[in-house]
Amino acid sequence: MAEIICDVSVEDPRWAKFGLEALATRVITAALAHLPAARWEVSILACDDKRIATLNADFRGKPVATNVLSWPSEERGAQTPGATPEPPDPKGDTELGDLAIAFDTCQAEAAAAGIAMSDHVSHLLIHGTLHLLGYDHEDDADGDLMESFETQILDKLGIADPYGPNTIGG
Incomplete structure (x- = not known):
């Protein structure tokens, strides 16, 4: 059985x-339930919009606030668009990477969508974690795969599809 360590700052x-x-x-x-048993680690920086805008500028060249950012510990993307990334090796580096999440943007997006902030934050943490595993949405095939996996995980948690009509992603 996997052990999940979330180091929250x-x-x-x-x-x-x-x-x-x-x-x-x-x-x-x-989000990590499909991985082989290991002690998987994810670090999370819980910040505000000002801090995440600085991080977004430094790492992505976009000096604006965003909801969540991710930094995988290594490149894990699939070789073919729409393919599932290879899972990380449980005998290798089990530190998957880092996430940063901004309170202000999360709160504003949840309010605009009329959903509970805990549901929205859950979606964003799953989204960020999937980025750590090599999933992305750079093209339609990859985006469809990532969205499908997100909605499956959220459904298991009892959280509505965030990509449905009248939602933030829909």
Whole structure:
């Protein structure tokens, strides 16, 4: 059985009141359930829009706030568009990478969509975790695969499809 370690660093105190660590452990465990048994690790920076905008500028050349950013510990993408990335080796580096998530943007997006912030944050943490595993949405085939996997994981958690009509992604 896999052990999931979520190392959460809280920069914005609003995340401390939100209970991000417990939520992250639950949803990332669901996102990694298909992996071989190992001690998988994900680090999460819980920040605000100002901090994530700085990170987005530094690493992606986009000086604007976003909801979640990911930094995989190694390149894991599939060789063919629409193909499932190879899972990480449980005997290798089990540190999957880092995520940063912005409170302000998450809260605004959840309010705009009329959904619970915990559901939206769950979706974003799953989305970021899948990026750590090599999934992406650079083309339609990859995007469709990633969306399908996200909605399957969210469904297992009892969370509605975020790509349905009248939603943030739909």
